[in-house]
Amino acid sequence: MKRSDAGGKTAFSDVYWMQKAVAEAKKAELKAEVPIGCVIVRDGKIIARAHNLRESKQDPAAHAELLAIRKAAKKLSSWRLLDCTLYVTLEPCLMCMGAIILARVPRVVFGCFDPKAGAGGSLYDLSKDQRLNHNFELTSGICKTECSKLLSDFFSNLRRQKQKTETVLQIDTNLRTT
16 A cells, blocks of 8 residues: 655555554464564665564563664664654553654554553553653554454463363363372
């Protein structure tokens, strides 16, 4: 999907780039990670992509956004991610919003809200907090249904697997005690 910007140039739409973030989220799911994906775009090209790796790396900070920000900074040889847009499937948390602010990302686009940890409107909105040294444009709800379904299906399957495991353990315990 393409659209024309004010200068008449053709650019890919937010939906197009969010689909790339969704593809990253699906990679996370294949690794039994919470399916959250992120891409960072500059001048119509993806300069970094990442997905959650908290379980794989046993790192509480291995969120998709932080991993992508690190890759983008390395690629640009600059910690300032000016002229970039960050696309992520789930509303960023406080930690990730902090990194977004520090990296001076001018625009963030996310799929679905995170009512338990979101810092882009759910619990907090750091994008327009005038006390901070950097504000940025925030767009929400792009591919919201698809992003939300990825997460709800993942956690539903996780709960189902846990119930099966608990049932097997209970049967095993019952067999051993009889």
